[in-house]
Amino acid sequence: MTRSEFLKSSMMLGACVGGVNLAEASLPQENAMKKKPAPPRNRRPYTGVDWAKAIQINTTSHGHCINQKYLDTYLKHRFGFLTISNYYPSAPTYPGKDFRHNQYRVHHDWPVMVKGKRTEGPFDWNEIMKPWAGTLEEKFRKQCPFKLGSKMFPKWPDDLLEAPNAEHHGFLNRDGSGTGSLHMCAPGSAYKSGTFDARDFFKTKTHGYHFGSGEFWGTAIDRMIEGFIYPDGGGVTINHPTWTHLNREFLLELLDYDPRVLGIEVLEAGYNSEDYWDWVLSTGRQCFGVFVPDWSISNEDTFGVNVLVVPERTVHACLKAYRQGNFYGAHRGYGELAFTNIAFDGNELKVQTDKPARFEVKTARGIRMEAKGTEVKWLKKTTEKPRRQDWGTDIFVRVKAYALDSKEVLYTQPIML
Numbered sequence: 001m002t003r004s005e006f007l008k009s010s011m012m013l014g015a016c017v018g019g020v021n022l023a024e025a026s027l028p029q030e031n032a033m034k035k036k037p038a039p040p041r042n043r044r045p046y047t048g049v050d051w052a053k054a055i056q057i058n059t060t061s062h063g064h065c066i067n068q069k070y071l072d073t074y075l076k077h078r079f080g081f082l083t084i085s086n087y088y089p090s091a092p093t094y095p096g097k098d099f100r101h102n103q104y105r106v107h108h109d110w111p112v113m114v115k116g117k118r119t120e121g122p123f124d125w126n127e128i129m130k131p132w133a134g135t136l137e138e139k140f141r142k143q144c145p146f147k148l149g150s151k152m153f154p155k156w157p158d159d160l161l162e163a164p165n166a167e168h169h170g171f172l173n174r175d176g177s178g179t180g181s182l183h184m185c186a187p188g189s190a191y192k193s194g195t196f197d198a199r200d201f202f203k204t205k206t207h208g209y210h211f212g213s214g215e216f217w218g219t220a221i222d223r224m225i226e227g228f229i230y231p232d233g234g235g236v237t238i239n240h241p242t243w244t245h246l247n248r249e250f251l252l253e254l255l256d257y258d259p260r261v262l263g264i265e266v267l268e269a270g271y272n273s274e275d276y277w278d279w280v281l282s283t284g285r286q287c288f289g290v291f292v293p294d295w296s297i298s299n300e301d302t303f304g305v306n307v308l309v310v311p312e313r314t315v316h317a318c319l320k321a322y323r324q325g326n327f328y329g330a331h332r333g334y335g336e337l338a339f340t341n342i343a344f345d346g347n348e349l350k351v352q353t354d355k356p357a358r359f360e361v362k363t364a365r366g367i368r369m370e371a372k373g374t375e376v377k378w379l380k381k382t383t384e385k386p387r388r389q390d391w392g393t394d395i396f397v398r399v400k401a402y403a404l405d406s407k408e409v410l411y412t413q414p415i416m417l
Contacts, residue, residue: 036231038258038259038260039259040259040286041259041262041263041286041287041288041325042286042323042324042325043286043415043416044344044415044416045288045324045325045326045342045412045413045414045415046309046325046326046342046343046344046412046413047344049309049326049342050311051309051340051341051342051343053311054309054310054311055309055310055311055312055313056307056308056309056310056338057080057081057161057307057308057310057313057318058077058078058079058080058081058305058306058307058308058330058333059079059080059081059082059083059305059306059307059308059318060074060079060083060290060291060292060293060304060305060306061083061085061165061185061187061237061265061290061292061306061322062085062167062185062237062239062265062268062290062292062293062294063082063083063084063085063292063293063294063297064084064085064086064167064294064295064297065082065084065086065093065096065153066086066152067152067153068152068153068154068155070297071096071153071155071156072155073297073298074297075157075160077303077305077332077333077334078333078334078335079160079305080159080160080161080313081160081161081162081163081308081315081318082096082160082161082162082163083162083163083164083165083185083187083188084096084162084165085165085166085167085185085187086166086167087166087167087168087169087194087198088194088195088196088197088198088211089104089108089166089192089193089194089195089196090166090167090168090169090192090193090194090212090213091104091108091110091166091192091193091194092164092165092166092190092192093152093166094162094163094164094165094190095162096152096153096156096160096162097151097153097156098151099151099152099153100148100149100150100151100152101148101149101150101151101152102146102147102148102149103148103149104196105125105146105196106124106125106126106146106147106148107122107123107124107125107126108121108122108123108125108192108195109121109122109123110192110193112193112194112195112209112210112214113209113210113213113214113215114208114209114210115208116214118214118215123195125146125196125202125204126144126145126146128204128209129144129202129203129204132203132207133145133202135203136201136202136203137201140201140202144202161313161314161315161318162315163187163188163229163234163315163318163319164188164189164190164227164229165185165186165187165188165189166185166186166189166191166192166193167183167184167185167239168183168184168185168186168191168193168194168212168213168220168224169181169182169183169184169194169212169213170193170194170210170211170212170213170214171212171213171214171215171216171217171220172213172214172215172216172217173216173217174216179217180244181243181244182217182238182244182246183239183240183244184217184220184221184224184236184237184238184239185236185237185239186224186227186228186234186235186236186237187234187235187237187319187322188228188229188230188233188234188235188319188322189224189225189227189228189229189234189236190227190228190229191223191224191226191227193212193213193214193220193223194210194211194212194213194214195209195210195211197209197211198211198212217254218257221236221254221257221258221261222258224236225258225260228260228319229315229319230315230316230319230320232320232323233316233318233319233320233322233323234319234322234323235260235261235262235322235323236258236260236261236262237261237262237263237264237265237290238251238254238255238261238263238264238265239264239265239268239292239294240265240268240269240271240273240294241264241265241273241276242268242271242272242273242276243268243269243271246276248276248279248280251264251276251280252280252283252285255280255285255287256285260323262288262290262322262323262325263277263286263287263288263289263290264276264277264280264287264289264290265289265290265291265292265304266289266290266291266304266329266411267291267292267302267304267329267331267411268291268292268293268294268304269292269293269294269295269296269299269302269304270296270299270302277289277414278362278364281364281395281396281398281414281416282364282395282396284395284416286325286414286416287414288322288325288413288414289329289411289413289414290304290306290329291304291305291306291329291330291331291411292304292306293305300332300334301331301332301407303331303332303333304329304330304331304333305329305330305331305332305333306322306327306328306329306330307327307328307329307330307333307338307339308321308322308326308327309321309326309327309328310326325413326413327413328342328410328411328412328413329410329411330408330409330410330411331407331408331409331410331411332406332407332408332409333408334406334408336355336403336405336406336407336408337353337354337355337357337401337403337406337408337409337410338353338354338355338410339351339352339353339354339401339410339412340352340353340354342399342412344397344415346380347379347380348377348378348379348380349361349377349378349380349397349399349415350375350376350377351375351376351399351401351412352374352375353374353375353401353410354374355374355403355404355405356372356373356374356404356405357372357373357374357401357402357403357404357410358370358371358372358401358402358404359371359372359373359376359399359400359401359402360399360400360401360402361376361378361397361398361399362397362398362399362400363394363395363396363397363398363417364393364394364395364396365393365394368394368397372404376399378397378399380394380397380417394417395416395417396414396415396416396417397414397415397417398411398412398413398414398415399411399412400412
């Protein structure tokens with residue numbers, strides 16, 4: 001399914017599924033689910049990190065993986081931790097070693113919005129579709145009844161860390177209208193939503209089965225949070241804001257809903273959302289940036305990677321690094337350049353790399369410093385007294401490092417000033 005096709009399908013669905021107006025259904029209230037309070041997003045990432053002893057682990061928060069070829073590509077990019085974000089349905093491909101083709105087409109056990117009502121599982125799709133399976137287009141009719149297939153990943157490495165994740169979509173606004181192409185991932189969450197039939201090839205949507213979340217986006221975020229396998233690790237990410245032309249005020253609303261909404265995708269399949277990122281940061285909000293390949297696994301020059309900086313090689317440590325912002329972004333992720341230190345003492349930011357690089361130090365006032373070498377230092381306070389209107393206007397600082405001998409580009413998380 002192409003993005004344009006998905007967008008058209010989402011908008012056509014809008015507020016109506018199977019002839020039932022979702023706005024008239026029992027739309028969950030924002031605070032209907034009880035949430036435990038969470039600390040705000042960490043405004044000073046990397047504080048307390050022992051870089052001399054830390055382990056750096058490649059991963060991503062939004063990468064589809066549907067067969068062994070995809071998995072081999074992630075391993076080529078040195079992934080040591082995987083949170084596969086497949087959808088249709090939006091359910092974790094987890095555990096990967098045992099996952100089978102057609103696993104969720106045969107049946108699934110999570111709730112689905114059916115004719116506007118949240119309906120508990122299990123769902124036996126072969127039985128559900130029996131009344132109309134004979135009317136399907138021939139190429140889809142031939143696929144019925146669904147049968148459980150072979151292992152999706154016959155060569156799954158025994159030492160590969162993994163956690164549940166999925167790409168969720170099909171949300172509603174407060175008034176019951178559809179949010180269009182808003183997509184969110186939730187690395188570390190076992191939350192499941194929707195069905196396999198996003199394009200209604202098997203007429204499940206026609207018969208009232210919502211292909212996505214079908215709930216108010218805030219309720220969906222609550223469910224993602226409720227599904228975290230570690231309460232202090234993982235988070236929710238807002239996907240591809242540039243591709244979706246995400247409304248900026250809506251973006252702030254999503255971030256303000258809960259601090260476990262970590263941030264946005266900055267690099268995604270060739271789309272660069274640094275303008276969104278800097279705009280949000282300039283409001284004074286902490287917003288972590290994540291770097292992802294999405295479906296674009298074959299293009300090395302659009303491949304985004306999150307490099308987690310962890311004290312030990314465990315799933316829990318990896319998910320805590322996401323929550324704390326103790327990770328950085330890499331464009332390509334081949335280890336052609338790496339940060340070896342990122343430290344801020346409240347006044348001076350120091351960033352170091354393992355090889356010579358070209359550095360850009362960026363704040364709300366633009367690029368404030370450029371340098372070459374293996375180290376850059378930037379002082380929050382300068383000896384020259386700034387003009388009155390300049391006080392406090394840096395707001396945040398982040399560093400971008402360009403390798404001098406390859407196409408690798410690195411991005412620190414922002415330090416809020």
